[in-house]
Amino acid sequence: MLKLEIKYQPRESEVLLPSEMPLLLLLLLGVILPGGDNEDVFQGPTSFHLKQISTFVNSTWAQNLGSGWLDDLQIHGWESDPGTAIFLKPWSKGNFSDEEMTELVDLFRAYFIGFTREVQDRVNEFQLEYPFVIQVIAGCELHSGEAIGSSLKGALGGLDFVRIQNHSCVPAPDSGSRGQKFCALMTQYQGISDIIERLLSETCPRYLLGVLDAGKAELQRQVKPEAWLSSGPTPGPGRLLLVCHVSGFYPKPVRVMWMRGEQEQPGTQQGDIMPNANWTWCLRVTLNVAAGEAAGLSCRVKHSSLGDQDIILYWGHPASLGLILVAVIVPFLILSICLALWFWRRWSYQNIL
Numbered sequence: 001m002l003k004l005e006i007k008y009q010p011r012e013s014e015v016l017l018p019s020e021m022p023l024l025l026l027l028l029l030g031v032i033l034p035g036g037d038n039e040d041v042f043q044g045p046t047s048f049h050l051k052q053i054s055t056f057v058n059s060t061w062a063q064n065l066g067s068g069w070l071d072d073l074q075i076h077g078w079e080s081d082p083g084t085a086i087f088l089k090p091w092s093k094g095n096f097s098d099e100e101m102t103e104l105v106d107l108f109r110a111y112f113i114g115f116t117r118e119v120q121d122r123v124n125e126f127q128l129e130y131p132f133v134i135q136v137i138a139g140c141e142l143h144s145g146e147a148i149g150s151s152l153k154g155a156l157g158g159l160d161f162v163r164i165q166n167h168s169c170v171p172a173p174d175s176g177s178r179g180q181k182f183c184a185l186m187t188q189y190q191g192i193s194d195i196i197e198r199l200l201s202e203t204c205p206r207y208l209l210g211v212l213d214a215g216k217a218e219l220q221r222q223v224k225p226e227a228w229l230s231s232g233p234t235p236g237p238g239r240l241l242l243v244c245h246v247s248g249f250y251p252k253p254v255r256v257m258w259m260r261g262e263q264e265q266p267g268t269q270q271g272d273i274m275p276n277a278n279w280t281w282c283l284r285v286t287l288n289v290a291a292g293e294a295a296g297l298s299c300r301v302k303h304s305s306l307g308d309q310d311i312i313l314y315w316g317h318p319a320s321l322g323l324i325l326v327a328v329i330v331p332f333l334i335l336s337i338c339l340a341l342w343f344w345r346r347w348s349y350q351n352i353l
């Protein structure tokens with residue numbers, strides 16, 4: 001957490017007292033002195049964003065979805081009727097008091113109602129046609145070596161529309177006259193602009209640092225991947241699709257390669273990293289090879305949870321043959337013993353009679 005606290009630029013009211021200077025010096029020394037593995041100080045998410053998806057079906061029917069995210073991990077939901085936040089983790093409130101959270105939730109409830117009404121009232125002015133979808137993503141993130149950056153982006157029908165950053169509203173290049181019209185309108189709503197600016201540049205950074213700290217046991221945990229190999233649908237005559245499955249790891253960054261010896265294979269295809277339900281990730285990495293060339297290939301998995309002990313799985317390795325033998329022989333032995341016992345008991349029973 002050392003790194004995070006240093007990065008947060010204090011407001012005027014937070015300027016340090018002289019008595020705090022020695023502490024600050026110590027903190028700075030810890031950051032500047034070599035040998036500290038600062039790269040490893042913070043693993044896990046570095047941003048917080050609120051997402052809004054508003055669907056306007058017709059002049060009377062609209063739906064708002066809201067959610068809160070640390071990178072790609074969801075920690076808040078929004079119940080639109082009656083309009084309240086769902087805290088998905090015990091630490092989702094970060095270091096905000098219940099009162100401050102309640103104020104924010106009230107603000108967002110009023111926002112969703114006002115937003116829906118404003119949009120419906122301005123459908124003609126903005127030449128919108130039902131049905132349409134508006135998406136908004138707003139939040140802040142830690143930049144390495146810099147302060148925290150904040151922004152708000154809006155999209156209409158899946159295309160960038162406007163961006164609000166550093167007190168200014170910038171229409172997206174493809175938004176045409178609508179984007180300019182929207183930014184002109186924003187200047188008339190000075191009160192709302194001020195609230196947005198305060199949320200972005202003051203509330204969000206403060207919340208982000210607090211929630212990263214409150215959730216650090218879960219956010220900075222290390223969970224090792226499991227990996228296994230299989231063959232996919234055959235890509236053509238005489239060819240094989242080798243599939244390396246890697247699942248159950250956290251955090252998200254991972255490197256999976258098909259190798260021959262120490263040589264990474266150029267044709268490796270990596271799929272998207274997909275979420276599992278339990279805040280871990282999974283991934284499939286494939287290689288299309290001539291059937292005769294599959295032997296000797298291996299899948300190598302590098303992940304922070306493994307340290308430098310990469311997982312290496314060999315295609316058609318004797319170890320997997322050994323496993324198959326065990327898988328066949330053990331049940332066979334158990335069955336034989338059961339049968340033998342059954343015969344023996346039957347035999348002794350008959351002898352008694």
Ligand SMILES: *[C@@H]1O[C@H](CO)[C@@H](O)[C@H](O)[C@H]1NC(C)=O
Nearest residue numbers: 056057058059060061062130
């Ligand atoms: C608006 O859409 C909703 C949901 O599809 C529908 O039930 C309702 O009848 C529509 N209203 C109008 C005025 O078209």
